[in-house]
Amino acid sequence: MxxxxxxxxxxxxxxxxxxxxxxxxxxxxxxxxxxxxxxxxxxxxxxxxxxxxxxxxxxxxxxxxxxxxxxxxxxxxxxxxxxxxxxxxxxxxxSGPVSSAPIDPPLSPLVSRLLDHSESRTPHAVPSDTIAFHALVPDPDLFPVDAFRRSLNDALATGGADLLGYADGGEAGLREVIAAHLAQHGIAAEPDAVVTCQGASQGLSLVARAFAAPGDAIAVEEPTYQAALGILIGVGLRPEPVPTHAAGDEPGVDLEALERVLAQPSVKAFYTMPTFHNPLGITTGREHRRRLLAIAAAAGKPIVEDACAIDLRFRGRSVPPLAALDDSGLVLPLFSFSKSLFPGVRCGAVLARGRSLEALRALKRATDLGDARTLQAAVASFVRSGHYRRHLQQWRRTLAVRCDAMLEALQEHLPRDLRWVAPEGGYQIWVELPRDLDAREVHAAALRAGVLIAPGDQFHVAGRRARGFRLVYAQSDPEEIREGIVRLAGVIDQLRTASVAAKGRAVNVGGTHG
Ligand SMILES: Cc1ncc(COP(=O)(O)O)c(C=O)c1O
CATH class of the missing domain: 1.10.10.10 (Winged helix-like DNA-binding domain superfamily/Winged helix DNA-binding domain)
Structure with a gap:
């Protein structure tokens, strides 16, 4: 030069x-x-x-x-x-002229696909006076902050300097606590089989990477937890949707469709939420679970069971998780404290055995060398001291009261041709719309009326339309819930009146042309 x-x-x-x-x-x-x-x-x-x-x-x-x-x-x-x-x-x-405009280096096709996916989702700018039925997060007013601060102090006082170092596989105390806790749900596992991770989200990304290579697919229920779609796309995988129903003879994933999808060689695993499904709110029955396990075993494909909500049952009889019914070794349950306690500690876990367990440990190590031990030890102390049990009792009572308030308001104010199923736990109710109503239009009109709902499209693979929306009752008190549903009913009424008027005009216009 x-x-x-x-x-x-x-x-x-x-x-x-x-x-x-x-x-x-x-x-x-x-x-x-x-x-x-x-x-x-x-x-x-x-x-x-x-x-x-x-x-x-x-x-x-x-x-x-x-x-x-x-x-x-x-x-x-x-x-x-x-x-x-x-x-x-x-x-x-x-290196480049220092004074020139910043350079935007080309992105990998993988992350470009993730950006396309994120941009296709509904943005959540929440005006401060909005009634929030859209986000599946716990109510921060009920976070047990003081009790957790004491647990944090206890953990540091007991663990000392050792807690401030690395812990391969996760803090031993938390692994013991999670193994013992899951045993109460019928899932038998040694603490060594627990790989702790940054919430269930990271667990899903680890499991997906353990079984699928970029370009492969993971079967997902449709609708499914929307962040799961981003997680899979972010690691170069294709979510393969399998129709899933809130109501009908057999709620849950369509098992015949699942059998066909799992038979495809490129589909490497199935991600499912049998208990308090997000967004549908439903829990599948024992018989559905047995048949699902048989289908996965025949295909030889692993099942990632998202069990994040299993602690949130507030009525009805519990159904054993897939991991408790399974004897094939193909079920990897994901657990998290995000919905039952709070998400900020990012404490989750995935259970596995054999080579899968080794693979998950290696992937976790290669990703971040492990989680924040201090927080993990604090959560372990919180559970051991009985605070978690007490917090859960109170949280489940609150969820039941809020859920009932929403169900009553829906019953009283929504038109009869909208359908929903009463959940037995968790945070949400799915509302199915008749053909004349569009979930995105309801979402936009509700937002103008100060109510935020989650339109169904965001739980679908991009570009696929949904005929319903999700309502979360976890964040609002009963009075606010009633107010929100009254506004929502008003919005639906207005949309229908406007659409009837528009049809009337179209008929008149048609008439003048002959
Ligand atoms: C079904 C489901 N799984 C996992 C998560 C994420 O959990 P975590 O905070 O443990 O990553 C959520 C959060 O909304 C969820 O709804």
Whole structure:
């Protein structure tokens, strides 16, 4: 790469008054600085562009009649300021003009697909006075902050400095607590079979990567938990939707469709929420679970059972999780404290055995070397001291009261041709719309009326339409819930009146044309 550069002027020449007054940078400055300044100028003038290779030190030193170390020093100082970078064995290259506009480097196709997916979702800008039925998060007013602070202090007092180091596989105390807790739900596992992770979300990403390579597919219920779609797309996988119904003879995933999907070689596993499904709110029966297990076993495909809501039953009889009914070893349950306690501790776990367990441990280590032990130990202490049990009792009572308030309000105010199923636990109710109502239009109109709902499309693979919406009752008190449903009913009424009026106009217009 050629560019204009003059030999630097030595101070002694300056002193002798023989200076040429050239353009070689700050005259009188040390030689290497004069060289560096001329190179900066050449970059600013775009004579040297990003990626251009500077002359070898030896060549430039010969050309400028200076010692090689002087050129070496000039290059070093440019590198320390970020103007150039030295690639070992290859030379020194211009990094890019510092004053130019920021460069937007090309993204990987994988992350571009994730961005497309995120942009296709409904944004959640929530005005402050909005009634929030849209987000599946617990009510922060009920977070047991004081009790958790005591658990944090206990954990640090007991664990000391050891807690501030790494723990391969996760904090032992938390793994014991989770194994014992899941045993109460009929899931038998040793603490060693528990891989702790950053919430169930990370568990899903680890399991997906354990069984599928970029380009493969993971079968998902449709509708499904919307972040699961992003998680799968983010690791280069294709979510393969399987129709799932809230009502009918057999609520849950369509088992015949599942059998067909799992038979596809590119489909490597099935992600499912049999208990308090998100967004449908339903829980499948024991017989449905047995048949699902038989289908997965016949296909030899693992099942990722999202059991994040299993602690949230507030009425009815519990149904054993798939992991408790399974004897094939194909079910990997995901557990998390996010919905039953709070999400900010990011405490989750996935259970596995054999090679799958080794793979998950290796993936977790390769991802982040483990979770925050201090928080894990605090959660373990919180559970051991009985706070978790007490918090759950109170939280389930609150959820039951809020759920009933919403069901009563729906019954009283919504038109008869809208359908929903009363949940026995969890946070949400799915409302199925008749054909004349569009979930996205209801969402937009409800937002204008100060109510936020989650339109069904966001639980579908991009571009596939849904005929319902999800309402979360976890975040609002009964009064607010009633107010929200009254507004929602008003919105639906207005949409219908407007659509009847529009049809009437269309008929009239048609009439005038003959
Ligand atoms: C079904 C389901 N699974 C997992 C999660 C995420 O849980 P975590 O915070 O443990 O990553 C959510 C959060 O809404 C969820 O609804």
């Amino acid at each position: 050629d560019f204009a550069i003059e030999p630097p002027e030595r101070a002694d020449r300056e002193r002798g008054g023989a200076g040429r007054g050239g353009t070689n940078g700050r005259r009188g400055a040390p030689l290497y600085q004069q060289i560096a300044e001329q190179i900066r100028d050449a970059v600013r003038r775009r004579e040297l562009v990003s990626g251009a290779r500077l002359p070898a030190i030896r060549d430039l030193a010969a050309r400028l009649q200076v010692h090689r170390d002087t050129v070496g020093l000039a290059y070093e100082s440019l590198a320390s300021e970020g103007w150039v970078e030295t690639r070992v064995g290859r030379g020194t290259f211009v």
